[in-house]
Amino acid sequence: MSRRSSVLWKIFTIEDQVKNLARCDICRQLFSYKTSISNLKKHLLKKHPTVQILDNVIRYDPEQIQEHQNDPSSDITTEDIQELDEEKCEILEQRKVHRNRKRSPLWNIFIQKSNNSKVAICKICKKELCYNSTTTNLHKHLKRKHPNVILKDEEEINKEENRSRSPSRSPLPNSTFEVYVEAPDQDHQYVTVELPGSTFSSLMDPIEVPSLVPISVADNIHLKEENYKRRQLPHIDDIIRKLNIEDQQQIKQLLYGTNYEVLKLPTTIVQQVRNLRFELASYKFLSAPEQVRTPRLIRLAALQITLPLPTSTPIIEMRKAIHDRAAEAIEIASQVNVNIFCLQELWTSPFFLCTGEKYPWCEYAEPAESGPTTEFLKELAKKYNMVIISPILERDELHNDTVWNTAVVIDNHGDVLGKHRKNHISRVTGFNESTYYNEGNTGHPVFQTDFGRIAINISHGRHHPLNWMMFGINGAEIVFNPSVEAGAESELLWNIESRCAAMNNSFFTCAINRVGTEKFPKEKFGHLYGSTYVTAPDGTRTPGLSRTRDGILITEFDLNMCRRARDFWGFQTTRRLDLYAESFAKVAKLDYQPQIIKK
Structure with missing residues (x-):
């Protein structure tokens, strides 16, 4: 039987007989075939394994080959089939080896742009890179742009996830x-x-x-x-990152606004923070330059931490451990020129209020102006030229040892500028904070610092719009909200209230929460969901910190944005204080009758 033309020429077209070049009709790629067509066979089996040719079908499984072999009209010869079978076995064996090869940990950081493209997208900076037949280009990008990223393969990641979960149940x-x-x-x-x-x-x-x-x-x-307990979602952005780049941008624009960007920090700081087991997030609010006023740029930092030791730890030892943890964060902040640093509510102690017990917990209370925590922070404030806000449990020894929930403001010269006591106390189901301290008696003070006018709306005061408003009326440009928040009901409000307050009052807000679950002998309190964030007067906000990890949030902005927001919205000219002053005066009287019109 004479040798017939190979079925491969149903798929390839001779492009140049002199140079022996053939073009694949499927992908239009050129190949040299010279004295044999093995190169073409390899290409077909490797790149187009599912190709079918009607009438002369070539599909590389035994049944189809047998069909064509028995078909007298087929152009496939026995020799062709044997050659193709040998080529196929060789290629399939190569594929098997390739499939068993360990997947590069690079692909935990890069994603392929599309199935057939040789373009990868960096998940960190969203840059597109060509990688051709090797990933050298991706390695170079990682080393040059993200030197602190540690490559971990799937096996390592799975081990870490298993360790992070609870041990055997x-x-x-x-x-x-x-x-x-x-x-x-x-x-x-x-x-x-x-x-x-x-x-x-x-x-x-x-x-x-x-x-x-x-x-x-x-x-x-x-x-x-x-x-x-079920595992907590560490970060809402973990879900957003699963979307394509375009959808990610749209979702973030809807969630956070458009007038912010990531604030780049030195790589040495990033590595230092990693070693200290903090999450570090840094952002910058964008604002247009003005013709008359010079920018008033400042940087603030907010800290959320878990307890470093069990709640049963002796008080002095626990306080020292928490001080040390905060000092690490404050030192990091000083290296990136932070001007104002705020700690979380009652930061020097466990949140024992959930227990309803007095001792030993009341021993955490200390004098606001001269207690060990204030003395400790005064040194750091002076050393780093930084205003520090310290929300503690205050013991007022001059007035019958009264206890207050107090925020102490220490200026950048190391002096106590003043303090504010919590105005509104939580009385929700589960525990009553008035068991420990009274409503504050300091009004709505605003503290003039070298870095702007600041105020502190402590925890539960966040739920009261008039509380925010009075700080704004008194001239606040930044209002901090140090809190201890847990539970699904609270988390629904968390991302709304501080953001609304910033827009309604044309100032910056910084909402700070604890993180973790705190166990006591008879109680446990949590999950404390962290999610610390900052909002600008125009409503733009930063993404929140983690829901599960210690973190430092650094934000840079221009205080001039406060006036521009007031000029744009004009809320101060439309709020009608006189109208509400009269109404509130009436409501405060015992004989007040609601203004209801009936038929």
């Missing part, structure tokens, strides 16, 4: 648990169902259960263990 007892769930098939109606212990264990694993979504769990002694 003891099996739940053979009892039922009431679980409050959302039933998607019933128009999102909430129902209570009973689950056996084994089913409940699987439900609490970090696995999506399609039919039942846990919302809350009835109180049960076995669920007090941290082992049975």
Whole structure:
């Protein structure tokens, strides 16, 4: 039998007979075939393994080859089939080896732009890079632009995730648990169902259960263990990063606004922060230059931390450990020229208010002007030329040892500029803060510093719009809101209230929260969801810090933005203080009658 023309020429076209060049009709790529066509076969099997040629179908599985071999009209010869089978086996073996090859940890940092492209996108800076047949270009980019990034392969990441999860769980007892769930098939109606212990264990694993979504769990002694809590989402941006670049930009614009950008810090600082186990985020609010006034640029820093030691640690030892942790953060802030540094509410102690117990917890209270915490921070403020806001539990020894929830303001010269006591006290279900201290008696003071006029709206005062407004009326340009917040109900409000206050009053706000879960002998309080953020007067805000990690948020902005926001919105000219002053005077009287018009 005479040798027939290879079926490959159904796919390739001779481009140049002199130079022996053939072009693939599928991808238009040129190949040299010279004395044999093995080069063309390799290309076809490697790049187009699923190619079919109707009438003369070539599909490399035994059944199809047998069909064509038995078909007298087929152009495929026995020799062709044997050659192609050999080539295919060789290529498939190469593919098998390639599949078993360990995936480069680079692809945890880069994503391929599209399936067939040789362009990768850096997840950190969003830059597009060509990588051709090797990833050398990606390695160079990482080394040059992100020298502090540590490459970890999937095996390492999985090990870390397993370590971060709770250790082996003891099996739940053979009892039922009431679980409050959302039933998607019933128009999102909430129902209570009973689950056996084994089913409940699987439900609490970090696995999506399609039919039942846990919302809350009835109180049960076995669920007090941290082992049975669901993993917390570290960061909303972890979800956003799963979108393509264009969608990421649109989502961030809707969530945060457009007038901000990442503030670049020295790589040495980034590495130092990493070694100290802090998350570091830095942003800059953008503002247009003015013709008359010079910019009043400042940098502020906000700190959120977990307790470094168990709540049962002796008070002096605990306070020292917390001081040391804060000192690390303040030193970092000083290296990037931060002007104002604010700590979280009652930062020198566990948040013991949830226990309802007095001792030993009341021993954390200390004098505002001369206590150990203030003396400690005065040295740092002077050393680093930094204003420091220190929200502590104050013991007023001159007035019958009264206890207050107080923010002490230490100026950049190391002097106590003043203090403000919390105006509004939480009385929500679970615990009552008035068990420990009274409502504040300091009004709405604004502190004139070398870096602008600042005020502190402590914790629960965030829920009261008039509290914010009075700080603004008294001239505040930045209002800090140090807090201790936990729970889904609170988190719904967290991202709204401080942001609204900034827009309504034309000043900057900085909302600061704790992070973690604090365990006490009879109670535990959490999850404290962190998420510290800053808002500009125009409503633009920074992304929040982590919901699960210690973090430092650094923000740079121009205080002149306050006046520009007032000029744009004109809220100060439309708020009608006289109208509301008269109305409030009437409401405050016992014989007040609501203004209701009836038929």
